[in-house]
Amino acid sequence: MSRRTRRTMLREAAAAALLGPLAAEAAQHVHDTAAASAKTTGGVYKPKALTAHEFETLQVLSEIIMPGARKAGCAEFVDVLSTGSKQMLAIFTAGIAWLDAEMRRRYEADFLAAKADQRVQLLDLIAYRKNASAERNPGIAFFDWARRMAVDAYFTSKEGIAELGFKGNSSMSEFQVPLESLQYAVKRSPFA
């Protein structure tokens, strides 16, 4: 759906909403249609800021960090932001270069070419601040960013939101809290 169509709908919804009882329906309608319009189009994404190698490395790395992040478009997300932000681009180009160099030094293969257990050995070192050392710190700082972006990309995707069990962003005519949830919490609280 084009932006203009959505705009028209929102206007109609707002107008309809002023009639009163239609408000909830109208809002739900807007919401459903907006959601439908967001379905990603098919085809292969071509990175605009990252090189093909960097992009593929990030796809693999993000999937290791957060299962589902590759399909959720983590690499695409970082690439989009990197087209508008030199700071973001530098973090990922420098970080991936560090990762490849460190993998080559250890295993004579870059991150993509290395075996799964070799990747894990290095990631287990840079995934924790407690492993800080002069030579590892650039890797630790980069991993922190990669984790941040993988977590953000996955949990803002449709799949991630569904897995979290978020039930909102809809419309209700009356706000109600299920008794089942309230009882679950109170029973386990100091106020049982």
Add this chain to the structure above:
Amino acid sequence: MFQVKRSAPVHDVVVIGSGAGGGTVVQVLTALGVKVTLLEAGPMLNPAKDFKEHVWPHQVPHRGAGADAEQYFGRKNWGYWSAPNCAWDIEGEPYTVAPGSQFQWHRSRILGGRTNHYGRISLRFSDYDFAPYSFDGLGTDWPVRYDEVAPYYDKAERFIGICGTKEGIRSAPDGQFLPAPAPRVHEVLMQKSAAKLGIRVIPSRMAILTKPVNGRPACHYCGQCGRGCITASNYSSSQVQILPALKSGKLNIIANAMVRELLTDATGKVTGVSYIDTRTRQETQIRARIVVVAASACESARLLLNSKSSRHPNGLSNSSGVVGRYLTDTVGYGLSGYIPYLEGMPKYNSDGYSGGHLYIPWWELDKKNKEFPRGYHVELGGGYGMPLLGSHAGVARRVEGYGASLKETILKEYGCVVGLSGRGEMIPNEHSYCEIDPNVTDRFGIPVLRFHFRWSEHEIKQAKHMHRTFVDIIEGMGGRVLGLRNPEREDGGISMGGSIIHELGTVRMGNDARSSALNAFMQSHEVKNLFVADAAPFVSNPDKNPTLTICAMAWRTSDYIAEEMRKGNV
């Protein structure tokens, strides 16, 4: 070089600024049949186009980070999702902060101003808030009392639509309320925990419709008030007052009009306004019978200070020298806690309206030997918020690692965090004020403000009290405090001045022209056809968010203006 355009017709009332104050003046005066010309420094608002209500992050390629990833590298704006155009930094419109001070100035440039995105909290000031000096010997009494303002609170509440409950608490005066919605699970738990400490938790008072009002439909509980409400089910001056007032035929809006100065004649009266079209940089002068300044407290002070003439060498309405003085913001302090037994709770749609359905009004009003003067209220947070960028950043950074175990922790902890935000009163002090920076102008050549700001011991002690209270509530409900224990830091964890966005007091009202700029009707002591109708006239900054009082006071001033016009006094 452009020539300054002059237009001949005399506008009856020119209102500068379209937020809560300007919007209310527009609404009330046009309803009374008065012609109003409204100047707004930003563009017009088109809710259907400009608001991002109901949009998911994955529907936007940058997912809400902003095209230049500002979410990750320091925000200039109020965030991608927010109703426009609110910013911490506006390109070409700087302000400066004096050495030794810290201050942030949040500004808006759009029809409706900051009411498009604000928190909708609508609390009446209490009787003692209008007489703070009489109450405890600090600060200055207002030239009006609660009883004089109460009828205008009634009018504003009925028109805007406020939900809440009558509770009979002196620190939280009751109003004209629509029904309050049910509390969420975490709010019920916090209420129980506070009750054990003798602290009363009551339904919030919010400018959100739980029933249709004046043709506006009731809230549909999507929890996205800050994005701007397409159905106008919450209050914004743009949707609720200004756009509807266009139908009266009495309102003329001039958008993209940045006012440079107010013009005066030899008798000292205001004769008009000089503004710059922000798109063309063309300067225009319009003539006015009456000018109402409602540009936000600091912008209003800036405009008066910049309106110098031989007759008004210190700026307009500033013989007393108080313009820019007595700048205050609300004291802010926040703490969050993790509630382990919320893990595994059957998930539900906890969106509700945005902000807490319950809040804590000040509960120690009658306590003897208080550690600090005045008080604060507490706003409650928690629930299953829409997953946005950064929603799980705290968890990820704490547990570190990667893979299935990281995912499991994030899923388990989702919705188990509660937050408490204290919002308290700052006593005006001599170190906190704004003035014209002699060395800096904005892109229109208008001299900018320089801020001086300092918290006193009163506020620092208050923030420490907030911390202890919040720890008690979190631990009392079986939770553990998250993050840094802020009071261990040097500044006590208190908010930066200006960051709560309740700056006010800079064109104060009073009965004595030697110590105030405006009279009890927010009319200039010196320039009878000049009024200020935002929060600049406020004499104190109580622990109640200012918007509702801005509306009530602006309504009262509008009635006065209409009456004075009828009598031929202005």
